[in-house]
Amino acid sequence: MSQSFDEITAQLKRRHRKSARLKWMSMGALILAATFLVVFIGDMLVKGLPAFQQAQIQVEVSYTEQSMQIPPAAVSDEARSLVSRGYLRLIPGRMRDNPELMGTTRMEWVLADSEVDQYLKGHYTRLSESHKRAVDRLKEAGRAELKFNTRFFTSGDSKMPELAGIASAAVGTVLTLIVTMAVCFPIGVMTAVYLEEFAPDNRLTQIIEININNLAAVPSILFGLLGLAIYINFFGVPRSTPLVGGLTLALMTLPVIIIATRTALRSVPDTIRQAAFGVGCSRWQVVRDHVLPLSLPGIMTGSIIGLAQAMGETAPLIIIGMVAFIPDVSTSFSNAATVMPAQIFTWAGEPERAFTEKTAGGILVLLAVLISLNACAVWMRKKFERRW
Amino acid sequence: MNQQTAQIDAHSAPNHERSPGQPVNHNEDANHALSIRVRDLNLWYGNNQALKNINIDIYQKNVTALIGPSGCGKSTFLRCLNRMNDLIRSVRVQGLVEMDGRDVNDAKMDEVALRRRVGMVFQKPNPFPKSIYENIAYAPRMHDLVSRKAEQDELVEQALRDAGLWNEVKDKLQEPGTSLSGGQQQRLCIARAIAVKPDVILMDEPTSALDPISTATIEDLMDKLKKQFTIITVTHNMQQAARVADYTAFFHLGEMIEYNDTRMMFSNPHTKKAEDYITGRYG
Amino acid sequence: MQTNQIFLLFCGVLLALGLAAFFMARAKATRTRASGTAMYAQPDQYAWFSVLITAGPAVLVSAVGAFAMLLLGAEIPTLYLLASSLAIAAIGLLLGLKQVRPDFHARQAIERVIQGILAAAAMVSIITTLGILLSIVFEAVRFFQMQSFWEFITGTIWNPGASFLAAAGRGDEAGSAAQFGSVPLFVGTFIITLIAMMVAIPVGLFSAIYMAEFAPDRIRTLAKPVLEVLAGIPTVVYGFFAAITVAPIVVDIAGVLGLDASYSNALAPGLVMGIMIIPFISSLSDDVITAVPDSMRQGSLALGMTKAETIKSVVLPASLPGIISASLLAVSRALGETMIVVMAAGMRPNLTANPLEDMTTVTVRIVAALTGDQEFESAETLSAFALGLVLFVVTLALNMVSVIMIRRFREKYRSNNL
Structure with missing residues (x-):
């Protein structure tokens, strides 16, 4: 009546092949996704790592009356076009600060022009042939080399790539995120506590819940429109500042924190609440003394993830003008500022090749911070994870 | 333990020479062509041994019931017969399960082919999220058992008739299988299993999630189906075993304690443990 | 006075009043309890209730006042606002102390206030959505007053280049209309x-x-x-x-x-x-x-x-x-x-x-x-x-x-x- 094992096995051959094909295809998809990541990070490393080095050349600088008036005169004709113009511009200031320099001539390591920098890194450059030969001679004499680029971490934006750094953007990011977290952490946690522990199961609660889910899916650029129309135009919050940026990002991060906090609250078993009610605690006392402390690690983890998300956000900040050119580090919440991703965006739009390198360098710094934040969140989750 | 063994020995007054795996008493009404031969079957979950030296001969076109207290390994044993245990990673199996002269645990045995010949009905009805018709037609179509639409319709109708469900569902074949009641769903699952024309149908507590009326329907069905199929059923319910089974095997703590003609098992069990269980002293 | 000076003054006085409310209410409750009267709540709870009723309305009044001044351009002299909110705080303090009675459920009152605050926080997300919607709709309506909606939906040419000239009253100078x-x-x-x-x-x-x-x-x-x-x-x-x-x-x-x-x-x-x-x-x-x-x-x-x-x-x-x-x-x-x-x-x-x-x-x-x-x-x-x-x-x-x-x-x- 029924077929033998051998007959069935023979029929199955084709079907097993198909089955194997699905397995390999799906594995291939995962490998492909991982490859994207590897290629992407590799590409950023190749493009960005050189940004952490900057060419310096050793030239003779003569501090004279003339160089006080016309700074380029401080260096020899040959070196003039190899030295960063940004550096030359600083000479008079230095002479004013250090009067003893006047009249001296010193051999100094000075910042090279970005074209020299690119030439030394083996990239395409607009340097003329004679200049290239001059750089080669300096290099042979040990007077031109790539050194660690501290300026990249200590100075603000500049139109000259060799002077540009991420410090002002980094400070702007910190200020903006302080505002963001100061606003959205308390509101987010309170909302979550209300919805999980207090809210009656009525229409309004349902609307709030649906609304939070929707808010999480609203494109970020629309938060920028909100910030522009409400904060800037209606409330008159100054444009481009960490204050308005932070407030805008706060609304964006709110759903992330609410959802994470609710998950954390929900993971506290009801038996604990019942036990606390059983000894006569009021609802608020139960939440304050038992539920919140137990769910704090989960809340912190969610907040760190929300923070990382806010840190990488760009679109709404562009709308509210946080792509300003900020050469100096400002630590005020109400001065114009820029943030790391916005700085990356600005640099990405610069035509010079040296800026491409800076952009990728900034990206590496940003990614390093974001990955450490996320790793921190994962670590916290692992460390404090509790099984009830 | 020794005392126990001694008791068993005292009980066993062998009226005929018995090789391991054969029932203590033969059921005169039953069919005795061999279907599955199990020898020295051991199974471990990680380091826990769940089955210990099982020997049993299962005969074709009978209902064989496996009974025993929960956790005794009867379901695990059932799943060895069509290698459903392969899906659990930590499981290790040793010993012989022979069907049609082939060791089903052999590396060369294709478990997919095995499952075509050894179907299974689960504890909870698990119809696919498809129409009633598709629930049944899906497997035969994949197995190339049908080539034309008319053939397929015929097969679906036959399977539903065999499962005693046809009259209830013939007007709503396109409705989802999940729209049926629990008992109907379970009969749909039985129809699904018989539609691929297996030799053996394994039933893992098929009525434990059902109401008494549905249970009675399924018991009647088992009685009918044993004319075509070898049925091995695990049951928690001793009355059910007594009602439907030709042979009954009693499992305890991973061992098969007694394999006997059902009537003898319930009237005059051969071992002390089986007697204790059947008289309700534990379990 | 400078705004931040007023702000500091306000905070300072409010803090002082709050502390006063806390300690006075607690002292009164402790005394009542010591005299052998059974009370519905703990002294600390009466104290916190007094703080809430002192600071809450005062902060609310000053916030509403500041809001009205900043946004609606209402001309409220800041000193009046300061004085009135502090007066409200003082009234709150008196009321709070008066409520330190054995038959007053201070704990339940606190619970209600906290629940209200939490519910208000939950409303922020609704307000945000409304804010997005209103700000967008409001400006979009202004856009559709200038440009035809039908043209927007079905037009195949997007050329806003000349629109800012038109807005500057020099529309005719642009070669083509936006x-x-x-x-x-x-x-x-x-x-x-x-x-x-x-x-x-x-x-x-x-x-x-x-x-x-x-x-x-x-x-x-x-x-x-x-x-x-x-x-x-x-x-x-x-x-x-x-x-x-x-x-x-x-x-x-x-x-x-x-x-x-x-x-x-x-x-x-x-x-x-x-x-x-x-x-x-x-x-x-x-x-x-x-x-x-x-x-x-x-x-x-x-x-x-x-x-x-x-x-x-x-x-x-x-x-x-x-x-x-x-x-x-x-x-x-x-x-x-x-x-x-x-x-x-x-x-x-x-x-x-x-x-x-x-x-x-x-x-x-x-x-x-x-x-x-x-x-x-x-x-x-x-x-x-x-x-x-x-x-x-x-x-x-x-x-x-x-x-x-x-x-x-x-x-x-x-x-x-x-």
Whole structure:
């Protein structure tokens, strides 16, 4: 009546092949996704790592009356076009600060022009042939080399790539995120506590819940429109500042924190609440003394993830003008500022090749911070994870 | 333990020479062509041994019931017969399960082919999220058992008739299988299993999630189906075993304690443990 | 007096009053209790209640006053405001002390106040949504007062170039009138989204299938966070990658094939956006596939089906609502994605179906309109809000459908467990 094992096995051959094909295809998809990541990070490393080095050349600088008036005169004709113009511009200031320099001539390591920098890194450059030969001679004499680029971490934006750094953007990011977290952490946690522990199961609660889910899916650029129309135009919050940026990002991060906090609250078993009610605690006392402390690690983890998300956000900040050119580090919440991703965006739009390198360098710094934040969140989750 | 063994020995007054795996008493009404031969079957979950030296001969076109207290390994044993245990990673199996002269645990045995010949009905009805018709037609179509639409319709109708469900569902074949009641769903699952024309149908507590009326329907069905199929059923319910089974095997703590003609098992069990269980002293 | 001086003064006095309320109420309650009267609440609770009733209304009054002054331009002398709110604080203090009575449920009163504060916090999310909606709708309406709605929906030429001249009263100087036909923007958005989905859905879905059905635990625990990293990369970084690395590669490959591609082609941002969206699809699909009850798989395997047949005929159909819901969310994400297209796609509204040409999207035009030098009142600036409105409505609808589908999926498998 029924077929033998051998007959069935023979029929199955084709079907097993198909089955194997699905397995390999799906594995291939995962490998492909991982490859994207590897290629992407590799590409950023190749493009960005050189940004952490900057060419310096050793030239003779003569501090004279003339160089006080016309700074380029401080260096020899040959070196003039190899030295960063940004550096030359600083000479008079230095002479004013250090009067003893006047009249001296010193051999100094000075910042090279970005074209020299690119030439030394083996990239395409607009340097003329004679200049290239001059750089080669300096290099042979040990007077031109790539050194660690501290300026990249200590100075603000500049139109000259060799002077540009991420410090002002980094400070702007910190200020903006302080505002963001100061606003959205308390509101987010309170909302979550209300919805999980207090809210009656009525229409309004349902609307709030649906609304939070929707808010999480609203494109970020629309938060920028909100910030522009409400904060800037209606409330008159100054444009481009960490204050308005932070407030805008706060609304964006709110759903992330609410959802994470609710998950954390929900993971506290009801038996604990019942036990606390059983000894006569009021609802608020139960939440304050038992539920919140137990769910704090989960809340912190969610907040760190929300923070990382806010840190990488760009679109709404562009709308509210946080792509300003900020050469100096400002630590005020109400001065114009820029943030790391916005700085990356600005640099990405610069035509010079040296800026491409800076952009990728900034990206590496940003990614390093974001990955450490996320790793921190994962670590916290692992460390404090509790099984009830 | 020794005392126990001694008791068993005292009980066993062998009226005929018995090789391991054969029932203590033969059921005169039953069919005795061999279907599955199990020898020295051991199974471990990680380091826990769940089955210990099982020997049993299962005969074709009978209902064989496996009974025993929960956790005794009867379901695990059932799943060895069509290698459903392969899906659990930590499981290790040793010993012989022979069907049609082939060791089903052999590396060369294709478990997919095995499952075509050894179907299974689960504890909870698990119809696919498809129409009633598709629930049944899906497997035969994949197995190339049908080539034309008319053939397929015929097969679906036959399977539903065999499962005693046809009259209830013939007007709503396109409705989802999940729209049926629990008992109907379970009969749909039985129809699904018989539609691929297996030799053996394994039933893992098929009525434990059902109401008494549905249970009675399924018991009647088992009685009918044993004319075509070898049925091995695990049951928690001793009355059910007594009602439907030709042979009954009693499992305890991973061992098969007694394999006997059902009537003898319930009237005059051969071992002390089986007697204790059947008289309700534990379990 | 300076604003911050007033603020400091206000805070200082309020703090003093609050402390006074706390200690006086506690002392009074302790005395009452010491005299042997049974009280409904602890002394500390009476103390906290007094603090709340002292500070709460005062802060509220001053906040409302400040709000009215700043926004509505109400002329309230700051000193009056300060004095009145502090007076209210003092009244609150007296009331609070008076309420330290044995028969007063201080604890319940505190609970009510706290619950009110929490509920108010929960309203912030509603206000945010309303804020987005109102701000967009309000400005969009102003835009449609200037430009025809029909023209906006059906027009095929987007040329806002001359609108700021018109706003400056020099409309006649511009060679041509501004045109706001948004069809090219929608087409561009649609094509780039389509490309992204063509990358993300297959790769994401198959990755999810592998992780949920085939992968050993070790690979699964490794692969999930790796994919999450893809989701955590800021979009501006993806934009840079698309513009600097992928776009030239696309141009080179098109060149080898004898095709002409623009450096701001639609393919590069589409592909990179697809990569970005992979983890959305994969992690949601993985969740729904693992949520399909194992009894389904076993039922199919027990019929002699191969693993792939089980996945294709049973697992995937069962998880389809979840997968569709994930894809809809991904589409909504792609439609609203801004940085990748701003950096890698074109600025030129271009009605074409050729992904090698440059084309622009809704979000690109929003950014362009709001970062230009135009006055806020110009039609171009306002057009950003009209586009934003469309984006909001579409993504909201997609999200709603997605939520409903995933809820159906959940309910189905809960009820099926009998």
